[in-house]
Amino acid sequence: MERIPILRMGEFLLVTIQVDMHDRLAQALQDDLAERVVKDSAQGVLIDISSMEIVDSFMGRMIGTIAMICATLDAQTVVVGMRPAVAITLVELGIALEGVRTALNVDKGMELLVASRGKRSMA
Amino acid sequence: MTINNYEILPIKSPDDLVRVRQATRALAIQLGFSLVEQTKMVTAASELARNTMTFGGGGTLRLETLLDNGRKGLRLTFEDHGPGIPDIDLAMTDAYTSGNGLGLGLGGAKRLVNEFEISSRVGEGTRVSITRWK
Ligand SMILES: Nc1ncnc2c1ncn2[C@@H]1O[C@H](COP(=O)(O)OP(=O)(O)O)[C@@H](O)[C@H]1O
Ligand SMILES: [Mg+2]
Numbered sequence: 001m002e003r004i005p006i007l008r009m010g011e012f013l014l015v016t017i018q019v020d021m022h023d024r025l026a027q028a029l030q031d032d033l034a035e036r037v038v039k040d041s042a043q044g045v046l047i048d049i050s051s052m053e054i055v056d057s058f059m060g061r062m063i064g065t066i067a068m069i070c071a072t073l074d075a076q077t078v079v080v081g082m083r084p085a086v087a088i089t090l091v092e093l094g095i096a097l098e099g100v101r102t103a104l105n106v107d108k109g110m111e112l113l114v115a116s117r118g119k120r121s122m123a
Numbered sequence: 124m125t126i127n128n129y130e131i132l133p134i135k136s137p138d139d140l141v142r143v144r145q146a147t148r149a150l151a152i153q154l155g156f157s158l159v160e161q162t163k164m165v166t167a168a169s170e171l172a173r174n175t176m177t178f179g180g181g182g183t184l185r186l187e188t189l190l191d192n193g194r195k196g197l198r199l200t201f202e203d204h205g206p207g208i209p210d211i212d213l214a215m216t217d218a219y220t221s222g223n224g225l226g227l228g229l230g231g232a233k234r235l236v237n238e239f240e241i242s243s244r245v246g247e248g249t250r251v252s253i254t255r256w257k
Pocket of ligand 1: 170174175178179203205206207208214215219220221222223224225226227228229230249
């Protein structure tokens with residue numbers, strides 16, 4: 001079965017969602033990511049959605065679920081690269097993506113993760 | 124009003140959902156919709172097609188382009204012969220789901236388009252029609 005690759009970037013994982021995603025692919029990604037967060041002891045996860053032309057409530061729920069799973073496994077999730085048209089549509093659809101942090105691109109997302117890791121280790 | 128260019132697509136599998144989104148996008152571009160308008164229409168189509176597949180047990184999408192006094196529009200009609208919706212007001216309510224969704228598909232789709240019509244009969248099926256004007 002086709003799967004979305006999960007890349008390791010130091011203590012973080014990067015997932016780039018590039019396809020017009022099938023439901024079953026979304027499901028598989030959720031499972032794979034949870035497994036990898038634990039196996040790699042990842043501190044954070046970056047989900048790059050810059051290629052996603054739309055995000056509907058099913059995909060939005062999946063992104064929220066991934067963030068929740070990662071938080072439960074003590075890794076932080078940042079969704080990066082949301083297109084402006086997608087953001088406008090999500091608001092009208094009524095999806096708040098509560099608890100999901102966002103950044104403009106992968107670099108900014110990394111900065112965010114590094115900064116919050118710093119805070120955590122100082123605590 | 125002139126109605127034309129109609130195409131009917133099946134909605135049975137997740138693959139069909141991908142085709143529904145692609146066909147909607149292609150027609151929206153052809154009608155000269157802006158990127159935001161395209162995105163709203165494709166997202167609404169994705170929500171309704173998923174309902175047809177999940178709750179309606181599969182069905183069809185009819186795509187039509189409209190011309191009304193020089194105004195161009197895109198109309199999508201989703202139809203199934205599934206169980207129907209016993210309480211449409213309840214189904215339209217945000218956060219109501221009889222499955223495990225977010226319950227935002229019907230209400231959200233309505234907010235994303237200019238015209239929204241729904242009719243359903245228990246035991247006979249459901250039809251939802253949405254229109255966005257350029
Ligand atoms: N085509 C349909 N046939 C039967 N019931 C439907 C159909 N579409 C929607 N529904 C009902 O309306 C409810 C709300 O739909 P929706 O707003 O899309 O939320 P969700 O898909 O997250 O449940 C569904 O849970 C289902 O009970
Ligand atoms: Mg739905």
